[in-house]
Amino acid sequence: NAGVTQTPKFRVLKTGQSMTLLCAQDMNHEYMYWYRQDPGMGLRLIHYSVGEGTTAKGEVPDGYNVSRLKKQNFLLGLESAAPSQTSVYFCASSEHPGTSNRNEQFFGPGTRLTVL
Amino acid sequence: KNEVEQSPQNLTAQEGEFITINCSYSVGISALHWLQQHPGGGIVSLFMLSSGKKKHGRLIATINIQEKHSSLHITASHPRDSAVYICAVRIYNTDKLIFGTGTRLQVFP
Numbered sequence: 001n002a003g004v005t006q007t008p009k010f011r012v013l014k015t016g017q018s019m020t021l022l023c024a025q026d027m028n029h030e031y032m033y034w035y036r037q038d039p040g041m042g043l044r045l046i047h048y049s050v051g052e053g054t055t056a057k058g059e060v061p062d063g064y065n066v067s068r069l070k071k072q073n074f075l076l077g078l079e080s081a082a083p084s085q086t087s088v089y090f091c092a093s094s095e096h097p098g099t100s101n102r103n104e105q106f107f108g109p110g111t112r113l114t115v116l
Numbered sequence: 117k118n119e120v121e122q123s124p125q126n127l128t129a130q131e132g133e134f135i136t137i138n139c140s141y142s143v144g145i146s147a148l149h150w151l152q153q154h155p156g157g158g159i160v161s162l163f164m165l166s167s168g169k170k171k172h173g174r175l176i177a178t179i180n181i182q183e184k185h186s187s188l189h190i191t192a193s194h195p196r197d198s199a200v201y202i203c204a205v206r207i208y209n210t211d212k213l214i215f216g217t218g219t220r221l222q223v224f225p
Contacts, residue, residue, distance in 0.1 A: 040217065042214070042217045088157065105149070105213070107158070107160070109158055110159075
């Protein structure tokens with residue numbers, strides 16, 4: 001099993017450009033999450049999904065959109081990138097909290113995004 | 117004030133030393149997670165706790181729900197334990213985690 005994979009691993013954008021980050025998991029997890037990690041701050045939740053076709057806002061959703069058309073994929077879109085979105089982005093997945101007493105989150109390797 | 121506070125922020129140790137990293141939180145939780153972030157950036161889950169104590173190899177995690185406090189202990193530390201250790205709490209009755217800012221541990225031979 002590959003676990004959680006993210007593409008791309010690195011990307012440099014100019015202000016105003018758009019891009020999509022792809023997260024894929026092969027563990028049949030219901031829940032998927034997008035986080036950003038910035039220096040001196042904890043991971044912050046951008047958006048999450050509790051199942052195929054559903055998405056919800058997290059702590060810092062502005063400037064991002066997401067889609068979960070297939071259970072195994074969770075896409076994060078930046079429609080018009082800004083320098084404030086320079087960050088490392090992590091995707092994670094987990095089982096439904098109600099069905100697992102471990103509820104461990106499995107993380108992807110991260111995407112380092114720089115917006116100039 | 118952050119809802120999840122970790123201490124210390126940075127920690128250096130000699131190989132073999134006993135390490136303690138602390139996490140305090142100010143919200144109602146259903147579970148607490150300890151994560152390890154390697155120097156290369158990858159994040160792995162170490163423990164999930166809702167009460168008591170868990171042990172895995174040289175790692176021990178404890179939680180005191182009444183005091184809203186958890187500790188991560190590393191016995192007989194080794195240079196390969198050098199990483200950032202992150203505490204995260206699952207807010208009661210939600211699907212969301214709130215993360216601490218992490219403790220950077222360096223273990224020297």
